[in-house]
Amino acid sequence: MAPAFGTSGLRGLVTELTPELVASYIEAFLVACPQGRALYVGRDLRPSSPEIAAAVIAAAQAVGMDTVDCGAQPTPSLAMASMAAGCAAVMVTGSHIPADRNGLKFYIPEGEISKADEAAIKAARAAGHKPQGSGGQARPAPDAGAAYIARYVQGFGAQALAGLRVGVYRHSSVARDVMEAVMAGLGAEIVPLANSDVFIPVDTEAVDPGTRHQLAQWCSEYGLDAVISTDGDADRPMLTDAAGNVVSGDILGVLSARYLGAEVIVTPVSSNDMVRQIPEFRHVHLTKIGSPFVIAGMEAARDRDPQAKICGFEANGGFLLGFEAQQRQPLAPLMTRDSLLPIVVPLIAARAAGLSLAALVAALPPCFTAADRLQDIDRDKAGAFLSRLSTDMQARAAFFAPEGPIADIDLTDGLRVNFTSGAVVHLRPSGNAPEFRIYAQAGTAQAAQDLVPSVMERVSAHMG
Template sequence: MAPKFGTSGLRGLVVELTPELVAAHVAAFIAACPTGTGLFVGRDLRPSSPRIAADVIAAGRACGLAVTDCGALSTPALALAAMRAGAGAVMVTGSHIPADRNGLKFYLPSGEISKADEAAILAALSTPGAPSGAEGPLATAPHAGAEYVARYGAAFGPDALAGLRLGLYEHSSVARDLLAELLTALGAEVVRLARSETFIPVDTEAVAPETRADLKAWCAAQGLDAVLSTDGDADRPLLTDATGLVVPGDVLGVLSARALGAEVICTPVSSNAMVAEIPEFRALHLTKIGSPFVIAAMEAALAADPSAKVVGFEANGGFLLGFEAKAPAGPLPALMTRDAVLPIVAPLVAARAAGQSLAAAVAALPARFTAADRLTEMPTEASAAFLASLRAEAATRAAFLAPLGQETALDNTDGLRISLEGGRVVHLRPSGNAPEFRVYVEAETREDAQELLNMAMAMVTRALAAC
């Protein structure tokens, strides 16, 4: 399948992300979108990223832009550096998907591109512009990572995490060294775990069983208060409590939003429904899955009320700050791009300040529990045919759902979100980034959610095998 735009950027097989294809998309981005003072370029740690980043840099310079090579850097750190410089940016990353795939994330000087910008880029592909004639200059940004760390140090202070012993699951996250530096700067004792020089595709929304076992073992063996990590490009967080139990990303979003004083929440329909039960949140906007849709909802909320204390987050944990928040040590400026650090730091700092564990902070929230998993290497055509059959015929849907319960409501906002008797939810959706099929569930107990997920995954596996 040829590279295409998904829920967050252009994605495709590495062998298909040729220098010519990369150059064409970068040139189309420059032709269709504002880039301000130039182009910042960053990359993750997968083996193909240095080559693709070099292709991006060459294409930007060929268009006459001043290009800043930021090297290996997390996506939110790149976005912050580019926005401060008034420049556009391209991040070379496949995020959480396997190393045989990669991608490009495009940023305007104001932040992530929108779906309208994606359409403009695709339109510009068919009408390539003439070469600029003058190659743009090349610079580096050696302090971009340090500026990102300083953002959180200034907001939370040197004692924000004092007394906490935190495990850092490093794997192949591009932010592993920045995270160690940041956590230490906030006063934590950091135990670095399982660094890998081979790329590991960590999906924070569907954590592998063997990884969950490792997280629990590390907590027990090392006496940790939590283990934390990110996906490959560090725009999605992973955080556990002291027992190694993973705190879902949308729960981290709720805890972070409350800690920062947010009042308007923008989040996809796949997020935990308990967000609607938080009294401090005066407005809730549910969107399709993907940061461009969350950002569009945030921008609409800010257009209606520029003073709105608006944030966005997803079930994968990526958190977007739409206003200048008051943090314990100082102001925390808005950053309208998906970030992994804030939904790790804010809940830990808030729990410590309240004199409670992270597990206790989670337990105090309304009792709704989510779980998610995915089927990999699932052709898009099979996924589409399966969902179409369920959507079209109530009888077909009822027969499929019979082992799980009776349908009480249906939501077609993104994929198929089915409410069942007893307050349970099953949400079926093809991934927008890879040939995968995702299953989300929700229930009133953690055990029921896991049982529901296991049953739904088995049923979906059988159904898709028959398509």
């Protein structure tokens, strides 16, 4: 399958992301979208990223665009730097997917591109449009990482996490040094864990059993209050409690938004329904899955009420701050998916409440989620299977018979099935990888966890 746009950026096999293909997308982006005076370029730590980033820079300079090479950089750090400079940006990353794949994330000076921008890029590429220019130059790069670190250390203060012992699972996250600097800057004691020179595709939305076991072992062995990490490009967080239990991304979103004083929440239909049970949230708007849809929802909410305190987050934990949050120093809005804010804020909120992170989570309304994915699927078979379940009531009832009677369904993004028991199963093919996601929700953690493998086994049988 040729590289294509999914829920967040362009993705494809490294072998297909040739300099010529990369150049065609960069040229189309520069024609179709605002770019400011220069193009900022960053990359993650997968082996193919330096070469692809060089292709991005060469393509931009060839059509007259100055470039700023920010090097290996967290996606939110790159976005923050480019937006501050009023410039566009491209992040070379495949996020959480394996190293044989990679991709491009595009940013205009105001933040992440929209689905309308994606359509404009594809149309410009199909028409062969490119800027008329030459001789773009390299510009000096700012210390984007330092500014990103300062955002949190200055925002919350040097004693915000004093007394906590935090493990940093470094693996191949491009933010591994940044995470340690932020935690230390906030007063925590840092324990570095498992640095890797080989790229490890950590999916914070579907942490595998082996990794969960390792997280619990680290917490016990080192006496940790938490373990933190991110996916490869650091726009998705991972945070555990002191027992090594991973706190799901949508729960991190709820805790962060509530502590920061948000009143309006925009989140995909896949997020935990708990968000609609938090009294501080006046309005909750549900969208399709993907940060462009969340951003569009946040902008629509801002149009309705320019003074609203708006936050957006996804089930994967990526958090978008849409207003100036008043902390030790004001925290400026950042309209891109961030991983550090939903790591830092729940730890600060627990400390402020005099609770452990586990106790803070336990005090939330009881609604539990679990998720997993089938990999290397046949996308055509997956689409046909999901279409049949979505349109054929009898087929749907037969497939979900083990879960009991169906109350209703939601086709906002994939197929979400609400059962009369109160349980939920949500099926959805990935938008940018050969994967099929299975989300479950129930009144207890065990019930949610039990639902996923049962449904996944049946889904797999239909795709064989």
